[in-house]
Amino acid sequence: MIILNYDDNLFSVSFTALNFINPELNQYAYKLEGFDDQWISNGNRREVFFSNLDPGEYTLRIAASNNDGVWNRDGASVKIIVNPPWWGTLWFRIVLAVSIVAFPWFLYNERIKSIRRVEKARADEQIKSMQMLEEEREAESKKREELEQNLKAEIARDLHDDVISELSVITNKCSQILADESIEEKNQKHLRIIKDVSESVKIMIRDVIWFLQFENESNERMIGKFYSTAGNILQDIDYEPEIQKDVFEHPDITVYIKKQIYLIFKESLENIVKHSQADKVVFSLIKKDNQIIMTITDNGSGFDLNNHKPGNGLNNLKKRAAHLYSMLTLDSVPGKGTIIILKLELNHSIKR
Known part of the structure; x- marks a missing residue:
């Protein structure tokens, strides 16, 4: 098995037939399954070069003939794996989608915590008597509610205007690329995954937005x-x-x-x-x-x-x-x- 990185753009594989009667008359052919299933003649050359293979799994098969032209089509084979870049892996796309969903909630909770810390410190400084304490609590409670409502509305707008619009760009771009029939099947599969995940995230975010809107609490x-x-x-x-x-x-x-x-x-x-x-x-x-x-x-x-x-x-x-x-x-x-x-x-x- 040969394992390569995505940036190993050029490599070669050497081989030889175990026939030494007249080795210069030995002939070779090869095919790279997963790239081209047709046999390619290599003459009497015992080395083949490959360049710019897409990430994926391939099988290199080598067939040889002796000096009398008798071919051994069973030949030999070796598996070649070209690893994708980290940003092209499925786990990266999943982590990215989860991060898009989790980040707005994290941002909302952190901002609420920050507001509450500031308001508590401000209230502690202003309260000088039990009567003032009660009045201040009522005022701060109402203000906090208004701030939270405004914050929810702001986050809802940001989610709709920024996140959903960007996800729509992703789904639209995937649809445009998938319309191209020349795209390889493996790339079509990845694009469909990205499109489906983006659509699911859009639906989840729309529910988040709905529950953030104050008027929907009735x-x-x-x-x-x-x-x-x-x-x-x-x-x-x-x-x-x-x-x-x-x-x-x-x-x-x-x-x-x-x-x-x-x-x-x-x-x-x-x-x-x-x-x-x-x-x-x-x-x-x-x-x-x-x-x-x-x-x-x-x-x-x-x-x-x-x-x-x-x-x-x-x-x-x-x-x-x-x-x-x-x-x-x-x-x-x-x-x-x-x-x-x-x-x-x-x-x-x-x-x-």
Whole structure:
């Protein structure tokens, strides 16, 4: 096996036939599988040169004839691997995509922490009595809320104007390049991965932007988000929705809780569309006895819980439920569909 770096632009391979009767009459031919599958005559030369091979895996095959012109087509072979540059590897593209998603949240949290440190120090200097302390707390609380709302709006604008627009440039450029039929299949595969990851990141960032916008914190807007998401995902599936009008009207229900419930809802519907083969979905979201209860039922293919290995989709649902200190149960019977139930105790849920 020969392993080369992407910048090893020129290399040669030497060989010889084990026939010494009249070696100057020995003839050679070669082909480089993965680059050109046709045999190429090399005369009586016992060395072949290659230059500027693209990253990938190749197999060099050498055939030889003796002085009587009898060829051994089985010949000999050697595997050649040309490693790509670090910026051309799949792991780099994945790390880049994850960084694009994680950085805005990191920036937001750090700026919020900075604002809170500054406001706390300012309040400590100004408070001189219990009465002044109470008044200052009220004033600072209101100001902090306004600052956070303004900050969320600013981050949402930056995400939309900068990150999403740049991702759109990436997806559009990938589409343009993929339209060129001369592009090699391996490069087309990499371009499709970049395009699909960029589209997925755009969808995730749009959800982030939606929850950053203050006007979307109302009960009506949140319920509307559930209905519109169901309509977008279940386009070819009949569904029956039931969402209680005041389901999110409770002092313990924060934006964080709303977001996690929504993501569990959205990912559950996406899993139904991808895996269940269902033609009907029934879901409900109600508030009862200081609990929020979400139930999602489908009439799809179902599966045997005892012989089913949980995938990323189900594991993600369980993790989100755990973050809320809630209970997520799943029941499924082969041929009879699946039911998912989320129960959230409002006085025990995490407040974020």
